[in-house]
Amino acid sequence: MLDVRRLRLLRELARRGTIAAVAEALAYSPSAVSQQLAVLEREAGLPLLERTGRRVRLTPAAQNLVGHAEAVLERLERADADLAEARSGLTGVLRVGAFPTATRALVPAALVQLARRHPALEPMVHETDPAAVAHALRGGELDVALVHEYDFVPAPPEPGLTTRPLYGEAMYLAAPAEAVHPAAAEAVPGSEQGAVLRAHRDAPWITATPGTLCHTMTLRACQAAGFTPRVRHRVDEFATVLALVAAGQGVAVVPQLGVTGPPDPGVSLTRLHLERRTNTAFRSGAGAHPAVAAFTAALQAVLPPDLAAPCAQA
Numbered sequence: 001m002l003d004v005r006r007l008r009l010l011r012e013l014a015r016r017g018t019i020a021a022v023a024e025a026l027a028y029s030p031s032a033v034s035q036q037l038a039v040l041e042r043e044a045g046l047p048l049l050e051r052t053g054r055r056v057r058l059t060p061a062a063q064n065l066v067g068h069a070e071a072v073l074e075r076l077e078r079a080d081a082d083l084a085e086a087r088s089g090l091t092g093v094l095r096v097g098a099f100p101t102a103t104r105a106l107v108p109a110a111l112v113q114l115a116r117r118h119p120a121l122e123p124m125v126h127e128t129d130p131a132a133v134a135h136a137l138r139g140g141e142l143d144v145a146l147v148h149e150y151d152f153v154p155a156p157p158e159p160g161l162t163t164r165p166l167y168g169e170a171m172y173l174a175a176p177a178e179a180v181h182p183a184a185a186e187a188v189p190g191s192e193q194g195a196v197l198r199a200h201r202d203a204p205w206i207t208a209t210p211g212t213l214c215h216t217m218t219l220r221a222c223q224a225a226g227f228t229p230r231v232r233h234r235v236d237e238f239a240t241v242l243a244l245v246a247a248g249q250g251v252a253v254v255p256q257l258g259v260t261g262p263p264d265p266g267v268s269l270t271r272l273h274l275e276r277r278t279n280t281a282f283r284s285g286a287g288a289h290p291a292v293a294a295f296t297a298a299l300q301a302v303l304p305p306d307l308a309a310p311c312a313q314a
Helices: 004-016 019-026 030-044 060-086 100-105 107-117 130-138 190-198 213-224 238-246 290-302
Strands: 049-052 055-058 092-098 121-127 144-150 161-176 204-207 230-234 252-255 267-283
Touching (some): 004 019, 004 055, 004 060, 055 060, 060 267, 060 290, 092 100, 100 121, 107 121, 121 290, 144 213, 238 252, 252 267
Parallel strands (some): 092 121, 092 144
Antiparallel strands (some): 144 267, 161 252
């Protein structure tokens, strides 16, 4: 009989690429991971790994086994959800991942709702970049997370994970008020979006740090408008981005939830035909878990009315 824990190690190796990465993620030593995979090979009766120097590659038989592992692990998640449903009341820890704007704008109010309805449940929030969520969920570091995607940067499917739409939010071009070009003075339909961005092609730009979805979205939106932005500042926190815009340091693309507090007279915001869509994400099979469902319901209960249902990708 194949051991589920070893199947999980093989699945993680398929996703993370190296034994060292699997060991770090799951709090094993590399030698322990190697030993467990060697035992799995003996259980399977077939070679599962091809070793080339210090690197390993999954054999076709191992790739096929990973597919079965995904199905087994999903079934176990469903079993855990059924058991949790049969218990009286929600208790224990719920590990929640969220990106900064959602952590600030939505999660605190959702936690208040959750505490009122399920006082024995202990949510633990981890601020997590969406790019790191898949590994954290599959590795058991998180139980549920908020992830987002942008027009121009759709999220690829992640094996072993399920996502459900939560909300969509508008995107804005933020520019110093005195520097607004006539072409960007009004909210525009999508056909004129390129003109709005091109009006600031010679300005310095403020983007998120490379490797983030927001950074990629800004670059691709500008490139679709026919230019590559000249980046002066790289900042991830949108309140800081807007402060830099107000100081005349550049222009930026920011999401609706990144625009907080009273309007800054030094910043002009022009609505773009772009959207950031936020989803809840969890391990496949865990969607029916009462704690995951309760957190999702709490989020939906506190969504501001001006956040729309997500639209299809533009």
